[in-house]
Amino acid sequence: xxxxxxxxxxxxxxxxxxxxxxxxxxxxxxxxxxxxxxxxxxxxxxxxxxxxxxxxxxxxxxxxxxxxxxxxxxxxxxxxxxxxxxxxxxxxxxxxxxxxxxxxxxxxxxxxxxxxxxxxxxxxxxxxxxxxxxxxxxxxxxxxxxxxxxxxxxxxxxxxxxxxxxxxxxxxxxxxxxxxxxxxxxxxxxxxxxxxxxxxxxxxxxxxxxxxxxxxxxxxxxxxxxxxxxxxxxxxxxxxxxxxxxxxxxxxxxxxxxxxxxxxxxxxxxxxxxxxxxxxxxxxxxxxxxxxxxxxxxxxxxxxxxxxxxxxxxxx
Numbered sequence: 001x002x003x004x005x006x007x008x009x010x011x012x013x014x015x016x017x018x019x020x021x022x023x024x025x026x027x028x029x030x031x032x033x034x035x036x037x038x039x040x041x042x043x044x045x046x047x048x049x050x051x052x053x054x055x056x057x058x059x060x061x062x063x064x065x066x067x068x069x070x071x072x073x074x075x076x077x078x079x080x081x082x083x084x085x086x087x088x089x090x091x092x093x094x095x096x097x098x099x100x101x102x103x104x105x106x107x108x109x110x111x112x113x114x115x116x117x118x119x120x121x122x123x124x125x126x127x128x129x130x131x132x133x134x135x136x137x138x139x140x141x142x143x144x145x146x147x148x149x150x151x152x153x154x155x156x157x158x159x160x161x162x163x164x165x166x167x168x169x170x171x172x173x174x175x176x177x178x179x180x181x182x183x184x185x186x187x188x189x190x191x192x193x194x195x196x197x198x199x200x201x202x203x204x205x206x207x208x209x210x211x212x213x214x215x216x217x218x219x220x221x222x223x224x225x226x227x228x229x230x231x232x233x234x235x236x237x238x239x240x241x242x243x244x245x246x247x248x249x250x251x252x253x254x255x256x257x258x259x260x261x262x263x264x265x266x267x268x269x270x271x272x273x274x275x276x277x278x279x280x281x282x283x284x285x286x287x288x289x290x291x292x293x294x295x296x297x298x299x300x301x302x303x304x305x306x307x308x309x310x311x312x313x314x315x316x
Contacts, residue, residue, distance in 0.1 A: 005077075006057040007037045007070075008048035011130060014212040017242045019126065021108060023054045025067045025205030031241040032196040033079035043130040045139075067205075071198060082197050089192050093199040096184065096191070099177055104206050106154045107174030107220060112209065113147035114162045117216040175223050178207075182227040189236065200237070208234050 007030065009023035018024050018041070030037050037056075042048060048055040049063035056064045056073065064070050074080075082090060112123050127143065128136035152160045160166065181203060190196045191203070210220045211234050225231055 003059050004036050004038045005059055005073075006040060008040045008042055008053055008055040008057070010053050011041045011043050013126065014209075014214070015238065016208055016212050017244075019209065019213075020053065021105075021205045021209055022067050023205075024208055025201050026054050026056070026070050028196075028201035028204050028237065028241065029067075029071050029081055029198055030074065030079070032081040032198075032201060033074055035074045035077070035079035043127075044132065044135060071201075081195075081201065084195060085192060085197060089197075093192070093197055096181070096199050097202050099180065100202050100206060102154075103173040103177035106151055107170040108206050108210055109147050109151050109154070110162070110167065110170050111215065111217065111220055112213070113144050114151065115167065115215075115217050116162075119144060121216050122213060171219055174220055178224060178227055178230060182230050185229050185233060187229065190233075196237070200233075203230075204234055204237050208238070 007026060009018045009027060010020040012018050016024065017027050027039070029035075040047075042053065045051045045053050049057050050065060052065045054065065054067065054070070056070045058064070058073065064073055075082075082093065085093065111118055113119055124140045124144070127140040130136075131139060148160075148162075185191055188194075190200045192199070207224060207230060211224055211231065213221075215221060
């Protein structure tokens, strides 16, 4: 029997199987289609193929990263959540997925990764606390810059910067999108009846973090909670398809934890910390930020200008 495809996703929290929207999209689609994936929940991108999460490593050792590519691969393996849709329903589904990507995704990216209070108090803090040292010092800042580049690409504006006007435009588009989704869903369990589709996976993946995460700036969350059917839609998917809310009991199918959680985790963390400390000290000596003064003190002396170093901008 062939080994199952392996899916690498960010760990879960806030009652979600993953804190990342792209990961939620893929996880939901896999559940809806019955794809037997082996899921690795990680907090270190470098443990995933290509250093990117989500990532799917196929049985043939090929790697895929974009949710759309992963879904196409699963369909080719006969795991198709859209199999029972009519041609019109399939076309409607594609149209609404495009709407989500155009109107909702930029606002969610902004709310979690760009809005200053949300990023500082929730997104950055969560990733820093769940990453091993020293990744938590610099990787969240690097991830934020990547998300800002993603937002600029989605908006088609390379000079885009965060400000009140941008936030207002993004949230207005997102609220319009939520209203259209709520209208389309109506009283149905899923967007096309009693069975979930890829559209349900995309909508769930991008709404669930806004619904479940306690953000200081919760404008999107307030509107989402006012739409009872969308609120119930997300809650139903979590209850039916992710009953353990991100936990990984031994009875759950084909799911494993990140290698960070093996018994020798503490030893690995200590060794990683010592290696990182050595690398940073070597860098400081080579660049002149720190010099060794020979004499009675034999101590390290800092140059006056060295205290301005910013770890978040470090690309090591």
